[in-house]
Amino acid sequence: MARVVTGVDMGLRTAKFLRHADTISTDTVRTFARLPARLLDRIGIPLEISPAAAELLVECLQVIDGRGADYAEAALDRWAKASTVDALFELVRQDIIHEFPQPPIDCGPRFRRLACIADLNDVATRYENCVRNYVEPAADGRVLLYEWLGEPGAVVELCRDIVYGWMLSEARLAGNKPVEMAMRDEIASELVRRGVHVGRSYWDLDDALGDAARRRRFIFPPVDEVVQRLFGA
Secondary structure (H helix, E strand, O other), rough: OEEEOOOOOOHHHHHHHHHHOOOOOOHHHHHHHHHHHHHHOOOHHHHHHHHHHHHHHHHHHHHHHOOOOHHHHHHHHHOOOOOOOOHHHHHHHHHHHOOOOOOOOOOOOOEEEOOOHHHHHHHHHOOOOOOHHHHHHHHOOEEEEEOOOOOOOOOEEEEOOOOEEEEEEEEEEEEHHHOOOOHHHHHHHHHHOOOEEEEOOOOHHHHHHHHHOHHHHHHHOHHHHHHHHHHOO
16 A cells, blocks of 8 residues: 555555555544654554544644654654553653652652652552652652662652641552661651651641640640651551
8 A cells, every 4th residue: 555545644554554454434544644654653553543532642742842852752662662542642641741840859869769750660660559640749849759778668758748848748668568667767867857857747737726626635646656657657
């Protein structure tokens, strides 16, 4: 089959798809008409994409192109590895998110910052946890994510608190297991030394103030209990 079908430059890979397709619907032609040749030459599942999905893909590609030629080419290489529509659009969803902003604090050499989506995916695999779900808050600067480099390693999350500034949100071992006491002290002391708050949050104080106002017998838990909770105990 020729590279040009109905006036659209299909690319060699796409021409092969069309040649071996049992039927070619109007929607298929419309989809191909919307996708640029550099996409059609790479992705292996164009017959499964609707015209509307093709328009979405093109708009996302424009976002990617705005990051520069090298970034766009690397993204297209990743997209080419997708074997299903779901896998393709998950890769696109990740690639349109901008790299994480630089942190306002330095946690020191014992922490490795998770600075991009690839870092999150790597740690999520190695630690068997859900840290890859933190892509959006990490990208817009609401949280900072680190790997504690001591033995055993741990994933450490910091969040922005309206009272204390940057504070420890949680720390967990692989499999979301709690951090042992000796290691808690190490992590906490390193963070405090770098200006990170380890203790009650604004919401802890807010809840306590509400409880104190409503109850005669008010119990205010010691801060050590709060810290233990941060480390999963």
